[in-house]
Amino acid sequence: MKRIFFSAMFVALAACAPKSQPAATAGGATDEVKSYDIAYIQVEAVLAESDLYKKEGAALQEKTQKAQNSWAQREKNLQAEAAKLQEKYQKGLITTNDAQAQQESIQRRAASYQNSAQKEARTLDEENFVFTNRAQDLLQRAVDEINADGKYKLIINASALIDADTTLNITPAVLAKVNELYAADQAEKANKK
Template identity: 70%
Template sequence: MKKTILAALAAAALLTSCGNAPAAATAGETAEPGVVESSDIAYVQVEAVLAQCDLYLNEGAALQEKTEKAQRSWAQKEKNIQAEAAQLEEKYRKGLITTLDAQAQQKKIEQKAQNYQANAQKEAQSLDEENYVFTNRAQDLVQRAVREINADGRYKLIINANALIDADSTLNITPAVLETVNRLYAADKKNQEK
């Protein structure tokens, strides 16, 4: 489930082209128009940011555990209903109950299954909504962090490291993004508490 949440977050998070503002040239440098230099490009390991950020550690792990617990509960309830139906069938096959009793018990089992399915569906929708909100919050934090880091427009292109085949590690801005995400998360949390 952790991989599912992280994959969803990473997929939604970042393939950002940053600004049209030209990078500031230092004295003596002349950049040709349309030429992209290595300092104009950066990459972020979005999955690493998402897995290590305070948002995931504080809230995402709890949401993941809640989802896994619900899935285990659903599986157990299904198993119990199936076992009850099998026991009823066995009793009827052996002639231990009448057809009328078997039909009445079968209706009860079917009603129990319908109630279970309705409750499981409501719970699943609620969990899906919580996961959706969590994913959007994480995506927003990553995008805000990248915009803040690139506020000066020095990067013309910032990409998700998942799209890379090979890149120099000096282009990796993941630690800065992680630090900024955590700072933004702490500020958001503080503002919510007010």
């Protein structure tokens, strides 16, 4: 009876042990995929800690926040002005013609404000789009250089992970490479000027 129990336990342990999975190659043959053929990157951490973000991304984020605060304040001021005008008219402190003229003036300024806010928003959207593309380009170039030798058969974004061994984490290497590439890009820009 003990022999059957130990045999069953051995089979159960063997079934739970990590195994290599065969992977098809271009020629149709299979290669074994080993755990060190796989790596993951904490992309958000790389982007948040990169020199690109610290120097340019944070400034862009601050610029966007200031613009949004400015838009909100302008809108609030126009609404307050319209409310004051309505109050004056209801109290009989201004004539109907004056109230209409002032209301038209407020509406023109609101339309002008909306046009300028939309232009500013489009500009900020474009700047954010360019920044995001630059960050993605740096990240892809860093991964390409790190995996130039084809060491990794699979590199994934850690945001998709449920569980993984930390030895598969190549985030620090990718961050260092992103910063190196960013510094090289900045030096190249400076040399062109």
